[in-house]
Amino acid sequence: MPFLKVQAIALAAVPGEVVKVDLENEHGQDVYEFKILAPSGRVIELEIAAATGQILKREAD
Template sequence: MTNGYWEGHWQNPRYRSISLDQAIDIALKRVPGEVVKAELDFDDGVLLYEIDIRTNQGLKYEVKVDAVSGQVLRVKLD
């Protein structure tokens, strides 16, 4: 298969169960603050949302949310 075959394939909404807005809500419950970036990504075979949040203290966190289950996979201080 060529690389072009899979291009955009995982971005199809039928392959994810939660929306970006739902993922943001889930992330903000874990790390309260302001969302500065949010995107859909495919990482190590997992479809997920990466959400960057800046807290009121000025710290920046990256929260990864599984795009199918809505489970928080990782919270990392950047």
């Protein structure tokens, strides 16, 4: 899946400003790790499968 589409999925799930993105390989699957600064001031971390766009994990820092 194209990066911009994955980024759109991330921002739809957590509106805000993307402050960091990493591409990692977890258990044989490419996963984008987004850190998004939400309007509340909290940083939310999302892990999204690069191939499918499925959100795998969401947590607040």
